[in-house]
Amino acid sequence: MKLQRKNRRALALGAFAVSGALALTACGSDDTGNSNGGDSSASAQAGNIKCDDAKGQLLADGSSAQKNAIDTWVKSFTAACSGVQINYKGSGSGAGVTAFTQGQVAFAGSDSALKPEEVTASKSVCKGGQGIDLPMVGGPIAVGFNVPGVDKLVLNAETIAKIFDSKITNWNDAAIKKLNPDAKLPDLKIQAFHRSDESGTTDNFTKYLIAASPANWKYSGGKAWQAKGGQSASGSSGVAQQVKQTSGAISYMELSYAKDGIVPVTVDTGASAPVEATVENATKAIAAAKVVGTGKDLSLELDRATKAEGAYPITLVTYEIVCDKGNKADTLPATKAFLRYIASEDGQGQLSAAGYAPIPDDIIAKVRTTIEGLS
Amino acid sequence: MDTTQITDTPPPAAQPTETEQKRAARGATRPGDRIFLGFSRGSGIFLLVIMAAIAVFLTYRASLAISKDHGNFLTTFEWNTGLQEPVFGIAVLAFGTIVSSIVAMAIAVPIAVAIALFLTHYAPRKLSGPIAYVIDLLAAVPSIVYGLWGALVLVPHMNGLFGWLDDYLGWTGIFSWQGGAPRSMLTVGILLAIMILPIITNVSREVFRQTPRMNEEAALALGATRWEVIRMAVIPFGRSGVISASMLGLGRALGETMAVATVLSPTFDIQASLLDPGGGTFAQNIASKFGEATEFGRDALIASGLVLFVITLLVNGAARAIIARRAEYSGANA
Numbered sequence: 001m002k003l004q005r006k007n008r009r010a011l012a013l014g015a016f017a018v019s020g021a022l023a024l025t026a027c028g029s030d031d032t033g034n035s036n037g038g039d040s041s042a043s044a045q046a047g048n049i050k051c052d053d054a055k056g057q058l059l060a061d062g063s064s065a066q067k068n069a070i071d072t073w074v075k076s077f078t079a080a081c082s083g084v085q086i087n088y089k090g091s092g093s094g095a096g097v098t099a100f101t102q103g104q105v106a107f108a109g110s111d112s113a114l115k116p117e118e119v120t121a122s123k124s125v126c127k128g129g130q131g132i133d134l135p136m137v138g139g140p141i142a143v144g145f146n147v148p149g150v151d152k153l154v155l156n157a158e159t160i161a162k163i164f165d166s167k168i169t170n171w172n173d174a175a176i177k178k179l180n181p182d183a184k185l186p187d188l189k190i191q192a193f194h195r196s197d198e199s200g201t202t203d204n205f206t207k208y209l210i211a212a213s214p215a216n217w218k219y220s221g222g223k224a225w226q227a228k229g230g231q232s233a234s235g236s237s238g239v240a241q242q243v244k245q246t247s248g249a250i251s252y253m254e255l256s257y258a259k260d261g262i263v264p265v266t267v268d269t270g271a272s273a274p275v276e277a278t279v280e281n282a283t284k285a286i287a288a289a290k291v292v293g294t295g296k297d298l299s300l301e302l303d304r305a306t307k308a309e310g311a312y313p314i315t316l317v318t319y320e321i322v323c324d325k326g327n328k329a330d331t332l333p334a335t336k337a338f339l340r341y342i343a344s345e346d347g348q349g350q351l352s353a354a355g356y357a358p359i360p361d362d363i364i365a366k367v368r369t370t371i372e373g374l375s
Numbered sequence: 376m377d378t379t380q381i382t383d384t385p386p387p388a389a390q391p392t393e394t395e396q397k398r399a400a401r402g403a404t405r406p407g408d409r410i411f412l413g414f415s416r417g418s419g420i421f422l423l424v425i426m427a428a429i430a431v432f433l434t435y436r437a438s439l440a441i442s443k444d445h446g447n448f449l450t451t452f453e454w455n456t457g458l459q460e461p462v463f464g465i466a467v468l469a470f471g472t473i474v475s476s477i478v479a480m481a482i483a484v485p486i487a488v489a490i491a492l493f494l495t496h497y498a499p500r501k502l503s504g505p506i507a508y509v510i511d512l513l514a515a516v517p518s519i520v521y522g523l524w525g526a527l528v529l530v531p532h533m534n535g536l537f538g539w540l541d542d543y544l545g546w547t548g549i550f551s552w553q554g555g556a557p558r559s560m561l562t563v564g565i566l567l568a569i570m571i572l573p574i575i576t577n578v579s580r581e582v583f584r585q586t587p588r589m590n591e592e593a594a595l596a597l598g599a600t601r602w603e604v605i606r607m608a609v610i611p612f613g614r615s616g617v618i619s620a621s622m623l624g625l626g627r628a629l630g631e632t633m634a635v636a637t638v639l640s641p642t643f644d645i646q647a648s649l650l651d652p653g654g655g656t657f658a659q660n661i662a663s664k665f666g667e668a669t670e671f672g673r674d675a676l677i678a679s680g681l682v683l684f685v686i687t688l689l690v691n692g693a694a695r696a697i698i699a700r701r702a703e704y705s706g707a708n709a
Binding site for chain 1: 453454455456457458526527530531553554555556558636637640641642643644652655663664666667668669670672
């Protein structure tokens, strides 16, 4: 049953050739990330970045939702401070927090604030201090759809909840017609996609449904999708791909993925006009948020049932998690310099080009003060 | 050197010859033999120790998670480890893993055997080489590439097949379709079938090629056609080989991760229809949940991985049992 030698050699050669070719092409086409503005602005802003005595390698891990933003920042920052290498691995908020509480990374990115038990765990890493949340990147979660002949759609929390809970199953349902009297809604089955992986996007999206339409969304929420029915795909890019491919599909994703045939829904929040999913409208929603963190922790609580004019309610805030005291001496200067840069006007100003929302002025001012106090 | 000792026909067990006894007594004392003996024994023990260490670690972590499960680990149709009262269960995963593998086997085995027979008994020599070579190359394609191909090319083209199946076989219940995107167990099964085709084909081809010439010529001498030769001489001879080849393929199908995660639309409930999206597999679930999972969530995933390990063990055991029984009268000492 042994493969004969000659065959085996041919097989090995062929396998090597093919896998080599595949590996090479995989590397070549890897860079699909959004790098808007990174290159052009890097040199212009280099003068404003304070490097201090920052040097060495900075390891970070966490939320994939803010990976594109971090990449943009890292490009401009390392262009100015050549002594620092920043390695942000976007393996997910959970993995990031775990890495942080084990002392493997200088800071972590997370879509949700630290839980009490995670704060306790962080105390062993932060000698004399604890882990704190610094809001750094906001982003609208678009509810994107693909229905032939429809290029504008208004939905409210109630209809969104019913669609994703398989209670509304056809695009010409009376409830959708009522909100869109002018649209030509086809007789087409609704294909609602959710995330199959655990995700901060799911967490924030379902928190919105719970807050804005508790009668129609009776699940407890969390990173895992709970409603039965519907279809699923992995990652924001995965669901975006499905919506693109499937006629009648709808799903939720970060705004930067809602392009090429995916139209974001305009949300009727109860304000005088329905609110579009834009970066500016997300910032307006974050501006109304309350700081609920104690001490130096600046975790935010969004008012997801907001009826404020122009505030887009389905919004996500991601944090950088660092130690307030007891940061490692060899990474502290670099951590401070990088965080100082991303919280600066320049840093925040780069966000909207990449599809993210900057943190409103009064909150980012508190973040800056906190960063200066890190030790 | 006595060359007859090198062939792998076992010597008559009853009475070892005098020269053999001498050789055994002398051989054991040679330093080279002793070093080799010690080395191979050491390697064997080392392997067992590693396996035991992994097993202990996995069982320990799994038991941590299962003891805090607020659902039933075997029957819960939910996977939510991030809650205050976490619930998770493997029912859907076990169902999906087994169903997708059965679909893959049902498609792949007949095709693989047909290809192997074609290559060994029908194809001209000039053609069989290149074809075998191309099939070998299929095995070298990384599974994530199959996943991407499946999601971007296969899935959009499945609508026609699904519609046809629903029209003509929808009454069976297994092939009814509610019109969702065709990212279901059947699509996964087809993709897995393509992935396991090379290994089954290859091993079957090698086995069929080993058919004793004498048997084939004897059948031809009795006036058998080529198909009758295959039916009477080649297939009985190769049966246990084909079974073990299929088990190798099944092993790959059971554990396939990235391709399934890319193509399937996993949901935590079971569908009777192969065409409606639903279910999931162990490996796919681990891959998609691991990134965001907490410490506890990872323990739960490890627990599910242990179940997959047990299922794989059972399948392998069954395969060995089948082969052992067949080997007695098929004439193949495989």
